[in-house]
Amino acid sequence: MHERLSYYVKRDSSIHRLNPLTKIVVALGIILISFSSPWYWTSLILLFLVITPLCFVGEVSKEFFRSAIRLIIPAAGFIFLMQAFFQPVGETVIFSFWILDVTQESLSYGFYVATRIAVMISAFTFFLLTTHPSELMSDLTRRGLPGQFAYVIISTLQILPQMQAKAQTIIAAQRSRGLDTESTFLKRAGSLVPLVGPLVFGSLIEVEERAIAIEARGFTSTHVKTSLHDVPDTSLDKTIRWILVGLVVITLVLKLWLS
Amino acid sequence: MLDKIKKDFTTMTWVLIPVAIAINIAIGQIVVLLKLPVFLDSIGTVLVGIICGPWAGALTGALSNTIWGLFNPDSLPWWPVAFFIGLVAGFCANAGLFKNWWKVILSGFLIALTAAIVSTPISVYLYGGITASGSSFITAYLLQTGQGLWSAVVSTSFLTEPVDKISTAMLAFAIVQGLSKRLVARFPRPENAAAEAGNSTTQLITAIIVTIIVVALGFVVRNMLS
Numbered sequence: 001m002h003e004r005l006s007y008y009v010k011r012d013s014s015i016h017r018l019n020p021l022t023k024i025v026v027a028l029g030i031i032l033i034s035f036s037s038p039w040y041w042t043s044l045i046l047l048f049l050v051i052t053p054l055c056f057v058g059e060v061s062k063e064f065f066r067s068a069i070r071l072i073i074p075a076a077g078f079i080f081l082m083q084a085f086f087q088p089v090g091e092t093v094i095f096s097f098w099i100l101d102v103t104q105e106s107l108s109y110g111f112y113v114a115t116r117i118a119v120m121i122s123a124f125t126f127f128l129l130t131t132h133p134s135e136l137m138s139d140l141t142r143r144g145l146p147g148q149f150a151y152v153i154i155s156t157l158q159i160l161p162q163m164q165a166k167a168q169t170i171i172a173a174q175r176s177r178g179l180d181t182e183s184t185f186l187k188r189a190g191s192l193v194p195l196v197g198p199l200v201f202g203s204l205i206e207v208e209e210r211a212i213a214i215e216a217r218g219f220t221s222t223h224v225k226t227s228l229h230d231v232p233d234t235s236l237d238k239t240i241r242w243i244l245v246g247l248v249v250i251t252l253v254l255k256l257w258l259s
Numbered sequence: 260m261l262d263k264i265k266k267d268f269t270t271m272t273w274v275l276i277p278v279a280i281a282i283n284i285a286i287g288q289i290v291v292l293l294k295l296p297v298f299l300d301s302i303g304t305v306l307v308g309i310i311c312g313p314w315a316g317a318l319t320g321a322l323s324n325t326i327w328g329l330f331n332p333d334s335l336p337w338w339p340v341a342f343f344i345g346l347v348a349g350f351c352a353n354a355g356l357f358k359n360w361w362k363v364i365l366s367g368f369l370i371a372l373t374a375a376i377v378s379t380p381i382s383v384y385l386y387g388g389i390t391a392s393g394s395s396f397i398t399a400y401l402l403q404t405g406q407g408l409w410s411a412v413v414s415t416s417f418l419t420e421p422v423d424k425i426s427t428a429m430l431a432f433a434i435v436q437g438l439s440k441r442l443v444a445r446f447p448r449p450e451n452a453a454a455e456a457g458n459s460t461t462q463l464i465t466a467i468i469v470t471i472i473v474v475a476l477g478f479v480v481r482n483m484l485s
Contacts, residue, residue: 075333086389086399113387121332128329148273155277156326163281167289181293188293195289200434203278208445211274219270
């Protein structure tokens with residue numbers, strides 16, 4: 001239940017030095033190309049010939065493969081199995097199990113959906129491994145994103161682990177009092193209230209204090225704020241972003257033209 | 260219009276949103292731990308919708324799924340659903356539908372309806388109707404019986420969403436009622452949370468009629484698709 005929230009790995013690679021906006025454009029571009037491409041093998045090629053090499057360039061390949069084993073392969077594999085068993089398409093039955101038929105068509109469709117999902121997750125993972133959240137936020141704020149958005153995202157990333165730890169404490173405390181969290185359905189449903197109540201009320205009470213604290217530090221001030229970090233944005237970044245936008249447009253045109 | 264929306268985003272709202280997102284995720288995980296057949300992962304979103312208005316609720320929902328996507332990537336493509344859950348919860352609250360328990364059931368139903376409609380295209384386009392969630396067994400069964408893809412997905416949503424969203428709305432209502440009046444008054448829309456004392460028969464009858472109309476509408480939509 002206690003997951004690591006920031007994936008960021010501190011390295012000094014050419015990918016790490018890119019502007020955060022460029023990296024998010026690259027990740028979203030890859031996802032869009034994968035989902036809009038009319039060609040069956042696009043996602044697989046993107047996965048092995050684009051995302052994986054990018055992770056090697058970014059010197060995060062070890063972490064990438066670790067999250068591939070932990071996250072990407074199980075998620076994509078599960079979707080593949082669901083599709084293979086439950087999609088009622090095709091005639092060529094490979095084997096039957098109970099009332100479910102696995103056909104050649106459902107296998108190939110499942111593979112198609114699963115690779116697209118795998119591209120989505122791994123592009124996102126690549127982005128998270130090479131970009132620090134606060135770096136992204138300070139760059140986006142400089143580009144005109146209201147500071148409040150940056151506050152929400154950074155603050156959530158900080159509150160969440162605290163909240164999860166608090167939830168663990170409450171569960172342990174209520175269990176030691178004899179709260180039933182494992183037996184019949186009604187008892188489990190009934191124990192929702194003593195677990196959720198303390199967690200929610202405890203955290204909502206802090207809201208007011210925190211609001212006063214950040215208000216006192218000029219949260220709602222409309223003046224331009226200076227940033228401690230200077231995030232570089234080179235002409236290379238701009239070129240990469242335009243190339244990606246171009247590629248996405250080309251894929252969309254191809255898709256519309258071919259269908 | 261824009262000024263009206265801006266009025267909802269006070270410092271209290273901005274501070275509540277991260278807490279609400281954390282509540283969404285933490286309760287979602289507690290529910291998994293208790294092995295309950297619901298998600299209950301939008302209680303925080305509905306809560307913000309009630310006391311801070313529809314657009315704050317919508318923002319909470321969208322950001323919630325994006326941030327949850329950091330360690331559960333499967334929730335990422337569903338952010339429009341969460342967006343509309345927050346929005347509809349907010350509109351229901353503005354219309355006074357979070358003031359007593361049967362009105363809350365009605366809001367839960369409206370939220371479920373929205374969630375079902377918004378999630379269908381995502382499910383069909385991204386996953387071919389079979390998602391990674393357990394309710395796909397129903398979709399698969401309906402597909403095997405020869406129903407069309409869209410109607411199978413919509414029927415599954417109409418079967419599973421109301422239970423989840425009505426309990427979500429009920430829990431959010433209970434939380435708002437449990438907060439002190441002084442704290443609620445600091446948020447932009449405390450009037451949405453003020454509970455009505457006593458409920459008259461006419462109101463109850465109206466609610467039943469509206470619920471029946473909503474159910475009928477659901478069936479009409481379903482039949483139109485099949």
